[in-house]
Amino acid sequence: MIVESRELKLKNRIPVTRIAKYWEGLKEGKVFKTVCKCGMSYYPPKADCVCGNQTEWVEIVGEGIVESFTVVHSIPACFEWGGVYRIVIAKFEDVRVMGWSEEDVKIGERVSILTKKDASGIWKVWFEKR
Amino acid sequence: MRVGVVGVGCSKFGVRDVTLQEIAFEAVIEALKDANLSQEEIDLSVVGCVGTRSYELMPTVVINEYCGFSGKGPLGVEAACATGSAAVYTAYSSIKSGISDISIVIGVEKMTEVDTAVSAAIGGRAGNYLWEHHFYGTTFPAYYAMHATAHMARFGTTEKQMALVAVKAHRNAAKNPKAHFQKEITVEEVLSSKVIAYPLKLYDCSPISDGASAAVLASEKAVKDYGLDAVWFESIGFSSDTSNMTMRENFFSLRATRIAAEMAYKGAKISDPLRSFDFATVHDCFTIAEIIAYEDLGFCKKGKGGEFIEKGESDFGGKIPVNTFGGLKARGHPLAATGVAMVYEIVKQLREEAGKLQVDLKHYRALTHNIGGTGHFSWVFIFGR
Ligand SMILES: [Zn+2]
Numbered sequence: 001m002i003v004e005s006r007e008l009k010l011k012n013r014i015p016v017t018r019i020a021k022y023w024e025g026l027k028e029g030k031v032f033k034t035v036c037k038c039g040m041s042y043y044p045p046k047a048d049c050v051c052g053n054q055t056e057w058v059e060i061v062g063e064g065i066v067e068s069f070t071v072v073h074s075i076p077a078c079f080e081w082g083g084v085y086r087i088v089i090a091k092f093e094d095v096r097v098m099g100w101s102e103e104d105v106k107i108g109e110r111v112s113i114l115t116k117k118d119a120s121g122i123w124k125v126w127f128e129k130r
Numbered sequence: 131m132r133v134g135v136v137g138v139g140c141s142k143f144g145v146r147d148v149t150l151q152e153i154a155f156e157a158v159i160e161a162l163k164d165a166n167l168s169q170e171e172i173d174l175s176v177v178g179c180v181g182t183r184s185y186e187l188m189p190t191v192v193i194n195e196y197c198g199f200s201g202k203g204p205l206g207v208e209a210a211c212a213t214g215s216a217a218v219y220t221a222y223s224s225i226k227s228g229i230s231d232i233s234i235v236i237g238v239e240k241m242t243e244v245d246t247a248v249s250a251a252i253g254g255r256a257g258n259y260l261w262e263h264h265f266y267g268t269t270f271p272a273y274y275a276m277h278a279t280a281h282m283a284r285f286g287t288t289e290k291q292m293a294l295v296a297v298k299a300h301r302n303a304a305k306n307p308k309a310h311f312q313k314e315i316t317v318e319e320v321l322s323s324k325v326i327a328y329p330l331k332l333y334d335c336s337p338i339s340d341g342a343s344a345a346v347l348a349s350e351k352a353v354k355d356y357g358l359d360a361v362w363f364e365s366i367g368f369s370s371d372t373s374n375m376t377m378r379e380n381f382f383s384l385r386a387t388r389i390a391a392e393m394a395y396k397g398a399k400i401s402d403p404l405r406s407f408d409f410a411t412v413h414d415c416f417t418i419a420e421i422i423a424y425e426d427l428g429f430c431k432k433g434k435g436g437e438f439i440e441k442g443e444s445d446f447g448g449k450i451p452v453n454t455f456g457g458l459k460a461r462g463h464p465l466a467a468t469g470v471a472m473v474y475e476i477v478k479q480l481r482e483e484a485g486k487l488q489v490d491l492k493h494y495r496a497l498t499h500n501i502g503g504t505g506h507f508s509w510v511f512i513f514g515r
Contacts, residue, residue, distance in 0.1 A: 014260060072272050098266055
């Protein structure tokens, strides 16, 4: 015998004020990492370096090398607005970046980084073959 | 002062029509009877439960009350899929430090109260929600799939080699009445099953299971005073890694496992694992995870994990039988229950109570390897008798 629980809707308001430049950048076609005077680079970006200093913003540009990918066929509940999708991780100098790609990219291939809205209306990182 | 495991219990894993606390009690009562102790003799209870898919959102005290341990703690522990091992370590530490003499560890998970797509959306948050799942819809299979494609590209590992891990797991689980899956499968069935996250297919993935495991731990003094039968902790290793997958050093090895293994091997003075252990339980939430584990635990050279399974080295009669009770892959992987179920398997085997699945014992020593997330946490325990 089954009893249904009362419904709980869970949606968080995520404070990204200190790293707002990242979201602003996405809308302008730019992907930013943060760097610190001490030599550390961060992607995903963070406002605080572990050394205690505040970080600075640097745009990720140029050519990335694909290090891994998958194509998701069993789609999680909050992504049911689209079909199957390809997640790719590519290395750009000292950082690795996660993004989506519409092309059948392979490990070792060169890609460019760009930003675009997905079908749910969220700006994010995409990769294209160079 | 040594610490030993003096009683173990494990529920039937699978889709179970019982609550979190009821399934926990199945394991608890078996473990207490196995140790020939009652709730009264327990000083401390440690409850491991990830709890993200069951209806009690703060389940520690609910489980503790139902099992008869009110007033005995409880300590609640969470470390994703490594919760069971973190809970075992918590109970171990309490005894080792002299705070308690006898403690119980309960690892329990109900995963089937929500539907599969919701479960995938929760599991996909087992990394860094904002930077991964939020933007890119990572799922738990997707995380390991990205390790599989990297391992395939780097070392030529094949989908067929991965399928062999599943075939072995199902073959062992079919002889374990407590396992989720009770039937053998073929390589062809694995390869033709539906794609979950390329290159992982349905049969490369552990199922969504309910289950519980429990272990009673005691100090050497309590073992003597109560006349208990112990399997002893010989060494423990642990480590962790970044929440963001993009911040890892590579995607074909898990650094946390390599460090945890090094720490545990050093503690037990082990230089060659293949000549030191009779068998091992490793974290095979996906078939590729077992192949990577062979390498990171030093059972074979980096990149040779595919060959290791192909040659039958991890099967009964091989160099080191791995996951004799069916592994996470076929016994099931109710998150927090897994690490404690590994201890259950070790104790049953080292006491020669494993029935049709009994391995031949020479060293009377074995290891457990339990990962949380995608190498976010890693634990290695070495036990001896
Ligand atoms: Zn710094």
